[in-house]
Amino acid sequence: MARTTKKGAATPEEYIRAAIVDAEERCLLLEAVISGHTRRFRDEAQLLEIIRHLGSVSLPLRPRIWSAGCSTGEEPLSLLSLLKARGVTAIDLVATDVASGAVEATKAALSNCDPLTRVLVIRHDLVHEPPPQWSFDAILCRNVLMYYEARAARAAFDRLTTALSDRGRIFMGAADLLALRPEEGDRNMRLQNAVEQPKRRAPQTPETPRSGPAERADSGGSLSALLCEAEAALGMRKLEQAEELLLRAEELAPDRAETHYLFGVLHRKRGDRGAALSSLRRATFLSPTLWKAFLLLADEWRLAGHAGRADAAERQATRLKEEAESAPEGSVQ
Missing domain, CATH: 1.25.40.10 (Tetratricopeptide repeat domain)
Structure with a gap:
């Protein structure tokens, strides 16, 4: 492990003990282990659903969006591009990531936004720090919580819910839901667009069509x-x-x-x-x-x-x- 050598630790265990008491080293460790895999227009279907949500409810003139775990900025940039194509540019956007390098990359990626779009990019730890002090109409935390064990993922999710506006929603990935509810990994609710609303956390009943060809029952799940x-x-x-x-x-x-x-x-x-x-x-x-x-x-x-x-x-x-x-x-x- 490169960080172990650079820190002068003899064993991985010794390095972990050192990182626990060294905040700067913890940040460097996080940047080393997080994959940072991302691309523009990732999970496009969900991006379109986020846009539909922002357009379908009574929101302020300037909707507030939080991209939590923004990596190098592809997600917020994709969303802003899709919104701009629909004539929506008056937006307040907060983008956060735990990795300092990702924060700097996001600042560069969003440096040429529309003049009507207000952007704040900061370093933020979802598990250990309170959320930004605003109420958000949409929170994107996609393919982030899947990196945490269940208790930490739930703690982060609970923090996210406190940052929602009255009509706000949290948008997550299917793998994030698995991290939140590992004991329910085969439930059909995983297919419900990976959208979680704070007051409706119970698993959803599998969809039954009103009409059309009958579907076969699952074979033992x-x-x-x-x-x-x-x-x-x-x-x-x-x-x-x-x-x-x-x-x-x-x-x-x-x-x-x-x-x-x-x-x-x-x-x-x-x-x-x-x-x-x-x-x-x-x-x-x-x-x-x-x-x-x-x-x-x-x-x-x-x-x-x-x-x-x-x-x-x-x-x-x-x-x-x-x-x-x-x-x-x-x-x-």
Whole structure:
């Protein structure tokens, strides 16, 4: 371990003891062990859902967004780019990361933002420090908590909830939810867009379509586990692993809508527009209430130049999402 040698410690254990009492060394250790894997427009479907949230609720004239664990700035930069394309530039954005190098990189990445966008980039430790002293309408903490053990992840999440506005929401990745609830790793709630709302922490009931072809029941929970693992693999861009898992899921239940939805996500990440469109159309046919599939389908239709179909799919996604959010907690949609 390079840090052990530089610190002059004889063993890793001796180094850990030294790092515990040396705040600067702890920061250097964190920067050494955090992967920092990121890219622009990562998990695009969720970025689009964040934009829809900001546009669908009554927010202040300047919505406040916190990108927690911003790495080198690709996530906040992607979100600002998508918002600007929709004419939204009057935004207050806070971007934080525990690694000082990531903070400096984010400052550089966001240095040429729109003049109406106010940006603050600071170093922040989610587990041990209180959140910034503002109320946020959207908090992005995606693929961050998965690096923590369950107790630390829950402590960080609880801190995040205290920083939300009345209509605010926290957006996380599937792997983060696994870190928060490791004992529930195969529940279908992992497929619910990886969006957590503080007052609705109970696992969601698996979706049952109102109409359309009947879906086969899980085989001893293995199908749900495969889909959960596939979504986590997609979030980490392990596309070959995700494809293998989805093929196994399809073999178990060929008519499972979530499988075809995730195939659509996979094809989008690979840039295969035709295959993505086909998979998402099949997902919406199999489950007419799967609003996530309609949301991505709208984007695919728009990219294909079919504005009318895109608008129709987006209206359907909006209606289904509103119905899901207004339903009593624990009810089946």
